[in-house]
Structures are given as C-alpha cells and as structure tokens.
Amino acid sequence: MPQTEDTKQIGESTLPPNDAAALKRSPKHWLGLTIALVVVVGLLSSGIWSRVKARTALNAETAQAALPAVSVVSPKQTALADEIILPGNVQPFITSPIYARTNGYLKKWNFDIGAHVKQGQLLAVIETPEVDQQLQQARSNLLTAQANLELASITKARYQGLLKSNAVSQQDVDNAVGTYNANKATVEADRAAVEQYSAMVSFEKIYAPFDGVVTARNTDIGDLINSGSAGGTKTDLFHISQPGKLRVYVNVPEEYSQGVKVGMTADLSLAEFPGRTFQGQLVRTAEDINLTTRTLLIEIDVDNPTGTLLTGSYAEVHLAVPTRASTFRIPVNTLLFRSEGMRVGVVKGGKVVLTAVTPGHDFGNEIEIVAGLTPQDQVIVNPPDSIISGQAVQVVQATLPGDIK
Numbered sequence: 001m002p003q004t005e006d007t008k009q010i011g012e013s014t015l016p017p018n019d020a021a022a023l024k025r026s027p028k029h030w031l032g033l034t035i036a037l038v039v040v041v042g043l044l045s046s047g048i049w050s051r052v053k054a055r056t057a058l059n060a061e062t063a064q065a066a067l068p069a070v071s072v073v074s075p076k077q078t079a080l081a082d083e084i085i086l087p088g089n090v091q092p093f094i095t096s097p098i099y100a101r102t103n104g105y106l107k108k109w110n111f112d113i114g115a116h117v118k119q120g121q122l123l124a125v126i127e128t129p130e131v132d133q134q135l136q137q138a139r140s141n142l143l144t145a146q147a148n149l150e151l152a153s154i155t156k157a158r159y160q161g162l163l164k165s166n167a168v169s170q171q172d173v174d175n176a177v178g179t180y181n182a183n184k185a186t187v188e189a190d191r192a193a194v195e196q197y198s199a200m201v202s203f204e205k206i207y208a209p210f211d212g213v214v215t216a217r218n219t220d221i222g223d224l225i226n227s228g229s230a231g232g233t234k235t236d237l238f239h240i241s242q243p244g245k246l247r248v249y250v251n252v253p254e255e256y257s258q259g260v261k262v263g264m265t266a267d268l269s270l271a272e273f274p275g276r277t278f279q280g281q282l283v284r285t286a287e288d289i290n291l292t293t294r295t296l297l298i299e300i301d302v303d304n305p306t307g308t309l310l311t312g313s314y315a316e317v318h319l320a321v322p323t324r325a326s327t328f329r330i331p332v333n334t335l336l337f338r339s340e341g342m343r344v345g346v347v348k349g350g351k352v353v354l355t356a357v358t359p360g361h362d363f364g365n366e367i368e369i370v371a372g373l374t375p376q377d378q379v380i381v382n383p384p385d386s387i388i389s390g391q392a393v394q395v396v397q398a399t400l401p402g403d404i405k
Contacts, residue, residue: 067392067393068394069396072395073330074376074378077375087250088316089312090246090309090315091246091248091312093245096239097238098123099235105126105222111217118208119208124205124219125206126206142187145187149183152182152184156180225237245302245304246301248300249299250300252295267317271314334380335357343356344379344383350392351389353390355373
C-alpha cells in the first residue's frame with residue numbers, strides 16, 4: 001500500500017531526535033574518547049615511571065652512601081738518582097801539632113793563634129843550657145881524640161920505617177898500627193857525638209813546617225819544655241793547619257756504598273751560610289765497610305782559597321747517588337702491618353685489593369717502595385684495620401703524585 005506523507009511522518013517520528021543525532025556523531029565521539037583515554041593513561045604512566053625512576057635513584061644513592069669513603073694517593077715515582085744528605089766533618093788538608101825535640105825553657109815565641117805563617121818561619125826559641133854544655137864537651141873530646149890520632153899516626157909511620165932496618169920488632173909495629181886504628185875510631189865516635197849535640201841545639205829553634213794558620217799556642221815564656229820523644233805527658237807547643245784546601249770526611253751507609261764513585265761532585269751546606277752551597281769532589285774512598293757502623297768512609301776535597309770555611313765545622317753533604325731501579329714513594333700512613341707482611345690497600349674497579357709491597361728507605365713521613373706498586377695505582381690513605389680485599393669503597397679525594405707531603 002503506498003505511503004502517504006502522513007505515514008512517512010509517522011515513521012520518521014518513531015526515533016527520538018537526540019538518539020538520531022548521537023548516531024550521526026558516534027565515530028568522532030569515540031575518537032575523542034579514545035584520545036582522552038590515551039592522554040590519561042600517558043599521564044598516569046609518566047607519573048608512575050618518574051616515581052619508579054626516583055625510587056631507583058634514591059636506592060642507588062643510598063647504596064652509594066653506605067659504602068665506606070676513602071682518600072687515595074698515587075705513588076710518586078722517584079728519579080734514577082737519589083739525593084742523600086749525610087753529616088760531614090770539615091778538616092784541614094794538612095794539620096800538624098808542633099812538639100819540642102829538646103828539653104829546656106821557652107825563651108820567646110813569635111806567633112799567636114790566627115797568625116798566617118810561611119814555611120821555615122821561626123815560631124819560638126828554647127833555652128837549653130845543658131845541651132849547650134854537652135855540645136861543648138863533645139867538641140873538646142873530639143879535639144883530644146884528634147890529637148891522639150895524630151900522635152898515633154906519627155908513631156905508626158916511624159915504626160914502619162924502623163922495621164925495614166930491623167931496628168924494631170914486628171910486634172912493636174903491630175902495636176903502633178893498632179893504637180892508630182883505635183884512635184881513629186875514637187875520633188869518628190867523638191865527631192858523631194858533636195853532630196848529635198849540634199842537632200839537639202838546632203832544635204832550640206822551632207820553625208813552621210808548611211804554610212798555614214796557627215790554630216793553637218799552648219806555651220808561654222818561661223815554660224818548662226819537655227822533649228816530645230821523652231816519656232810523660234806531651235803537649236804540642238803550637239798547632240798549625242792549612243785551610244786553603246779542606247777535607248770533608250763522610251760515612252756513607254752500606255746500601256749506598258756501590259753508588260758513590262771517585263770523581264762525583266758533592267754539595268755542602270752549613271748552618272752559618274743559609275741558602276748557600278759549596279761544591280766539592282769525591283777524591284777517595286776507604287774501599288772498606290766499617291764492621292761497627294756498617295758505613296763506607298769517603299773523602300771530599302773542597303777548595304777554600306779565601307778561608308771562608310772554618311776547619312772543624314759541621315756540614316751537610318748532598319750526594320746524588322744513582323739507584324739500580326726506579327722506585328716509588330708513598331706516605332707512611334698508607335701502610336698496613338698484617339701477620340702475612342706489609343700491605344697497602346689499592347682501589348681497583350671500586351673495590352679494595354690488599355697488595356704486598358717491599359719497603360726500601362724510610363724518609364720520615366714517606367717511605368720508599370721497591371716492589372709491589374705501579375704509577376697508576378690508587379693507594380688508600382689511613383686505611384682502617386678492618387679493611388679487607390674485595391670490599392667496595394668510594395673514592396672521595398685523590399691526591400696527585402707530586403702533592404704527597
């Protein structure tokens with residue numbers, strides 16, 4: 001049956017107007033809802049992820065903060081030549097006490113302490129009246145012996161002439177010859193006595209044996225002088241030293257004995273000359289280790305033409321002694337003394353490795369390590385006694401090799 005307009009109107013009016021509009025808008029509507037849902041989920045996920053990330057970072061920071069904090073230092077590599085500082089005694093190149101060789105009284109002296117004298121200058125004169133009398137007596141004995149020898153010579157010649165004519169016997173000639181020989185020997189003995197006493201008299205005058213400085217005068221006019229060769233207490237009248245060139249004697253410890261060689265230079269520093277050094281040369285060694293001190297005695301010569309350095313001074317001698325191998329220095333507060341031996345804590349990959357080391361020379365606040373370390377090692381400073389290998393640590397401060405104090 002054909003539909004009329006009334007019928008169409010009745011059919012279209014069977015759906016509500018809002019539902020029809022909703023049907024027309026449904027695709028866009030669902031798209032908006034989907035986008036909104038995605039945004040909400042994204043926001044929720046972002047918030048949750050940030051919370052998880054923050055908690056993870058907090059846990060990591062907490063774990064890191066729980067690790068023991070340590071300070072480390074890198075070993076300081078030493079040079080192939082180590083400078084050692086040793087005490088030295090400054091002595092004159094030549095020094096001599098001047099003794100008397102005859103007995104008597106001091107008549108006069110010509111030089112006092114500090115005087116510069118030349119070789120052969122007269123230092124003092126001694127009065128020796130007894131020696132003078134003995135010399136006079138020896139000369140008189142020599143004259144008597146010479147007179148007897150002359151008479152014996154005449155008698156011998158006369159008897160030898162008479163023997164040719166058989167006027168005297170052979171025995172008389174032999175007696176005359178024997179008397180002559182005896183008198184000749186007496187003359188020689190008396191002449192030797194005169195020379196002896198002459199030499200004793202020459203010792204009345206005391207001369208300087210070399211150019212130098214009088215460092216001591218232990219006598220005065222009128223003092224009784226005893227011969228230096230006589231028994232009893234011996235006192236040197238003068239003491240002379242030659243300060244133009246000085247000898248410095250140094251005792252080198254045995255471990256450095258192979259490094260010191262004749263010809264090497266040395267620097268001397270003295271307390272009375274702050275900031276100034278004097279150069280010398282090693283001229284000889286004893287080539288023998290002292291059994292008591294376990295040291296090698298060496299001699300260093302220093303030129304002192306102006307007399308700036310005084311003999312008897314104390315000096316610090318700086319020697320650059322070559323070492324056999326490169327070594328390291330670390331602070332002494334890095335060492336661990338364990339029952340198994342000396343150890344240091346080295347940080348590798350954030351964990352502790354207890355490393356065995358071989359110590360060398362002790363320099364006070366530093367110690368030499370001859371084996372067990374490398375330049376790249378990070379050595380823990382002031383490690384706790386409870387530290388063990390494999391323990392995780394965090395480095396809070398690192399010191400460069402040249403910053404070790």
